Amino acid sequence: MKKVKLFFTAMMVLLASAWAIAQDVTVSGVVKDSSTGEPVPFASIQIKGTLDGGSTDADGNYSILVANDAVLIFSSIGYQSQEIEVAGRQAINVALHPDSELLDETIVVAFGTSTKESFTGSAAVVKSSDIAKVQTSDVTRSLEGVVAGVQMTTSSGSLGSSPSIMIRGISSINAGNSPLFIVDGVPYSGDMDNINPNDIESMTVLKDAASNALYGARGANGVIMITTKKAKAGEAVVNVDAKWGWNTKALKEYDYITDPAQYYETHYAALYNSYVRSGSSPSDAWLKANANLTGDPGAGGLGYMTFTVPEGQSFIGTNGKINPNATPGRMLTFGDQSYWIQPDNWMDEAYRQSLRQEYNVSVSGSGDRSTFFASFGYLKNKGITDGSDMYRYTARLKADYQAKSWLKVGANAAYTNFMWNNGNSDEGSSSSTGNIFAFASSIAPIYPVYIRDGNKNIMKDSHGWNIYDYGDGAVVSGLTRPVLAQSNALQSVLINKNYSEGNALNGTAFAEVTFLKDFKFTFNVGVGMDETRTTETNNMYYGQFATSGGTVGKAHSRTFYLNMQQLLSWDRTFNDKHHVGILLGHENYKLSEYALSASKSQMFSNDNDELNGAVVDSKASSSSRDSYLNEGYFVRAQYDYADKLFLSASYRRDASSRFHPDHRWGNFWSAGAAWLINHETWFNAPWVDMLKVKASIGSQGNDNISNYLYTDTYTVSNDNANGVATVFRSKGNPDITWETNTNFNAGVDFGFFGGRLSGTVEYFYRKTSDMLFYFTVPASLGYGGYYDNIGDMRNSGVELSINGTIMNTKDFRWDAYVNATHYTNKIIYLPEKNKNRTIGGHEGYASGNKFIGEGLPLNTFFMPQYAGVDHETGASLWYVDTVDDQGNVTGRETTSNYSLATDYLCDDPTPKLYGGFGTSLEFYGFDVSVSFTYSIGGLTYDSGYSSLMGSPQGTSVGRNIHKDILNAWSETNKDSDIPRWQYGDQNNAAVSDRFLTDASYLNFQNAQIGYTFPERITNKFKVSRLRLYVTCDNIIYWSRRQGLDPRYSFSGETNYAVNSPVRTLSGGINITF
Template identity: 45%
Template sequence: PNYDVMTDPAMYYETLYRALYNAKAYNGSSAAAAYAYADVALLDDKNGGVGYMVYTVPGGEKLIGTNFKLNPRATLGYSDGEYYYIPDNWYDEIFDKGNLRSEYNFSVSGSTDKLNVYLSAGYLNDSGIVSGSGFERFTTRIKADYQAKEWLKIGANTAYTYYDSKAPGSQTDWGSSGNLFYVTNMIAPIYPMYVRNADGTIKVDNRGITVYDFGGSSTNFTRSFMALANPAITLKLDKYHAYTDVVNSKWYATANIIEGLQFTATVGANIRNQRSNNLYNQFYGASVGSQGAVSVRHYREFGVNQQYLLTYKKNIATNHNIDLLVGYESYNLKLQNLGGSNTKLYNPYIGELSNAIQIPPSVYSYTDTYTTQGILARAQYDFKEKYFLSASYRRDASSRFHPDKRWGNFGSIGGAWLISKENFMSSINWIDMLKIKASYGIQGNDNLGNYYAYLDQFTVTNSSGDFSVAFAYKGNKDITWETSYAFNGGVDFELFGSKLTGTVEYFSRKTVDLLYNQPVPISLGYSSIPMNVGSIVNNGVELELNGTILKTNNILWTANFNATHYKNKITDLAETPKKAGGIKGSNYIYRIGGSLYNSYLRKWAGVDPETGKSLYYVDPDKGDMTTTDDYTKAVQCDLGSTLAKVYGGFGTTINAFGFDLSIQLSYQLGGKLYDGSYEQLMHQGDDPGTNWSMDILKAWTPEKPSTKYPRLDASIDTYQKQSSRFLTSSDYLSFNNVMLGYTLPKNLVKSLKLSTVRIYVSGDNLGVISARKGLDPRQSLGLGSSTTSGNYSYSAMRTISAGISLSF
């Protein structure tokens, strides 16, 4: 999604002119001096201006008048005698909004009295909407079960996937000049994309390549925004390619030893091989000086999972059912990386290391291993399929931890009561099924991002031909499993002849010994140390409803709805951060009693109606609610959790006379996020060349003192710095999918020797309604972050597709 930004070059010049004027007029200069300064600075990239002139004005006249409006005699387009300058629509030029995506899937199955076989294949091709991007995938699967003996059954399930991914780099990097999403949202509507000859024609170099404007080395002007870069051409000439093979396979054998006693052995393997080539062109962009660059990486992943289970099932005296299980499982993973890079390409179009001759090349290789193993047991019992009890235990080990801390003990217990089977419920006809359930369990987590977190780690480098060892990672032999204690309790129900079904469930999860890379002073020689730092509690309620609204011989109309309410609370921290009042980041705070998603920002107090300056509360956490217009005198404070109060989805499906229509939506209410994109788009004129949100036109003026938008002033760079001003509602309503289909009549299909034929058209991610145009709140918040730096990556793409499904 694009923000509501300026698209009119005249409006941009006018707004920046006012910001430059105010920078002097509100700092002691006379009006005449302020106008004179704005006249000069507007186009001067070294003095707060944009660097480019794209209007022609009659000789001796000014571009912007003292009324802050464009000279009515100005005409769009400007020639300096050597080049012609006129703005381009970067968004329309860069993105391919009409890209095609094709997908084909095929499956077949068959069986005999002893053998079941399933085969499938699929193909996907998506050209992508960004220059240089694309995705092609081929998948196939074979699954077979064979009753080798009366007591022995064997089987296998193997899937192979090949994909060719063209993924331009920097497409998720905040502020990167290679990120097309960032550029098209942020570049002012005054800049050309192409270099044009004096007659207005787009220039072509001697290789036949269109010449793009790099904003500083291409013409006689220097662009204030993203100087010396132009992703429109670099992403066409740079190549980012990854070829990947993935094999996932599982083999099993089940032996019936005696009645009710069964042994199952399962061995699975996952293999991933990937080779990536990145070619950075030598004609335009960052690699011109090095005559092009190339990097190649080969990645191999091989994992083996083994599981051996012994189960015993027995019915006793008709009403008692027991199900017992014991077992052992292990997982062994090996990751291997080999890569290198070099510069000075012989052939500018070949992305191989042997095509680069700079000496010495940069090369690396490393191998990681990871192992887990565990023993497990489970017991299940039910009486008359009315009362249910279960218990489990497992003991697991992880190679991430020191041998003395490697093993953890986990387990669970649960029960359920199918009340609807009780005799006293038989007279209540509108209840078809009613079950009460509850469980309590202990789970472990070992994921800290480093496979050897208990060890100090070093890198080896070359220092004048000798070895040099540098500290790379500080280990901690005392870290151990992060442990969660989870309780779930709820009710399942079916009512009114199963016309209404659903689940209501309460959950509570307390997690202790949280795994966290604790920041430490850089003076220690490392930036963080892995630790078990504290505990948190997550609790909430989930509701799921499914209903039949209308059902006749030819019509079936159903609806669904789900909602989740969720809260998060930190209940303990390690001693050092506890004494310091919590762990404080640039925009977040972890403290006892708060959540993992608490914002930690200066609290904005609005706009001073007398001066137009932003106001901030001095120190709200200490009760000082006096205001200041000096950003540096305000103190960050805890602004509470940004988590949504409720989120979920709803939809409906109608089947009538062969037609089917389904609609699915999702929503979120009551949360907040920090809109870093909007913050940058609301600069006060101190960031020339960066576009503006249209809201900037509502900025304070003496004639408009009552506003929530501070005055334009290019001399002040604190108005758009981080504060609660840019904490924005994360509420949204998303139109996820609409599908319309038609199934041909069976008598017609039979004449075609087919079983079923269905034709459909579908729309995915059709739109989202949020607090601000261009803001897409459908993103996860990482730990320690209530912010988003912007929608500068692939958002959920709107896709319209049509297809036909055939069954034989």
């Protein structure tokens, strides 16, 4: 019986316990900031495993009814989330720890800072950790694929080249589209290569009028705010970062013929087909093609024979294939000297694997009233071609001091010393004999790079240099090549000089005075000086300048800028709910530029690159000065109610020296509003951290044009036999004034699940009015034309940015991001005097292979449309309109006469979608990250491919040939869409939409893996942090065609005569003491 009672007693206790556990309990408390003790308003409280919960009030208090075994998740923007078990408790106070990564969402805006929650405009922040992943001397490259709306093109992969940046599309036809750069609050006009990326704390991209209007004219195309590092509270910190790596060519070449035997066969086919088309019999055509194949370039010959053929046998058989008895290489003997002639791989000789080294040291510290940051950096970066390298030393000192309770002062000074060697002085020119990139990718694989003796050794000249083959027969008689004759760019980059060296000094200083409790006056001054000295020589021994004894040229440029700002702000909160801020300011900016150049010929020594080392003066010496001034007055008002409704408005009146005094002043404004819905008392979605809707509108001017367009300009000349004369240079228009950009932006910012998912969706519309156009006039007037403000254009689109934490545990974190931008461009209005034709209902005018027309995107391609191949003859076909007696188009047909082909509207280069995506992992001390950039849609004209598909003729004989030619039309391949391959056909690669190519691409931009040693190990060595890492840039690149890089320009052009993008693989170590 006792056992039964005991059993029932135990059961009752268990049931009571279960009943107690199952009961709901009201939990109350306050949520505070662990570092300040201040309450955290509107923090989210979520019951784990559900979407139920609540939030704190404006004072951080909360009360919530939950099961007494529930787990509560406390979270807020800028803090690390916490999970706390209720365990039957009724009072739980929480201290949230600030999350340094989320706090970095502080946005640096015009003349101040803001938070993501209160900001009414459009902005994106890139942190120092993201910047550090990209190995570049130009910090702006770290924005690519990371910020929605930002597009980049790079016209060269050479050291020292900077990308072109465009934010939210093209805003102007003739004025500039580049954004304004602000470094620590002051406009920056120097070279971005002069800023050490390791000194950068963050970059903020401002995109809309509410963000940019206070910068007036210079901010019309967007603003990129660069904030340098400063000391954080605490004891001094020393950081050392060192990396070593290798540079290699990242972009594959076009798929051209690299086998010498196959090249000879292909050129033979061009000659053979030409003779047959001219009426020769197949047997006669075979004889003629064999006779001329390696002979006189004037008869279509290649000028070189690099095979040995048994005596009495033909090089090419009647089947069009090389004689199987022919062997590579050929011995020639002239007198007592024998020469071995063999083809070389020009790409292997032109490009190299090179070393990259970078070292950075920084020291930062703070005291009770002061902070300081100092850094030193060294970069040694070898290019991927001979004669190219870069050396840079940087130093920075940044400090501030709280002199009085009401006075704070500070300064930031940076110095850069650089030297940049670029042996290739004619990059971008496909016809230049000194352009190593064009040379190596254009010359056929049958030609030798070097002159070799009878023992197959490369010969040396009297200077000990390798003797290079210049294709002019000067060393080996009779060997002359038609392509790039009398030149060898591979030797030019070694013995010619083209280098720049200089210094850059940039500094800012400020004084900040607080008074009357709510007022603050700030004086900022920024000054900068960039000085560059350039030397270029053309050697006195080889090439086209040897006959003039070589040449030496010097250039010296200096840029100086001064910016001063005076800011008066008032900031007050009323009744804990109404916050008002007013800013009044004045800014003036001056840019001065100076340039000097001179040259001489008849050098005394190739080693002496000074002007005094040559004797014949050139008439090309010149010097010039230029200046630009801008002044503005502005005001900004901001208001927010209860941290949930935010309003802003600004106005700026700007003057620019680029306009006539009567038209220099422009008025620009903006207004913005934002509503933080999740701070409303009625909003009850604990899984929502932030939900904000925002909108802004405003107007800005654009004066990014040349100086003095408002006045007539003249050139001084000595062509007049009677002495000095002036020649009319350009016609000015005193009425030109600002282009005006009207911007509208609307969007939603969101954050869910305790910071696990966040992002932004935005719509933008930008209309450019009073665009500057150039109007041509009859030549009889003595000048070409003038500028005027007539024309409207608009851009509109949508941006999406999403960041997510897929998994976050004690030992494992997985983050990911993606962004995408879609926009369209359209010309709304063109001046009547510029419209000279109507195409497809669009009035406008042709400009090269583009049509500028109302209702069309800018840069719309306008060219003949390829109709394929005549299946009977193999001739190229194009479409031509048919018209009636009144000139009305009734249809179209095909023609093989290119001059009769009709130009048609084609698509444009604007991508349908572009952006980037990436992911990162952190686990047990390891970190791994990858990032990609992409672009979908749009067209580009593949000029590199078209040049490889052209028929050999004149000086193009001996150029590379694309392998697609092997599938050209023939009697046995009549279904091909590639025209017949024959010598002298001027139109088989004529400009048409045949070479318009999908500009889509995907770039595996960066991968990095690192390991951070545990503190229990590093503390033994008095090291607070030790990290080893390996990183690689430009890993793999995919485009529609091998060798094609659509990122060359925004206008849809490409250029194969430029350096390849560089792939850099490095290993590094980062130590913090």
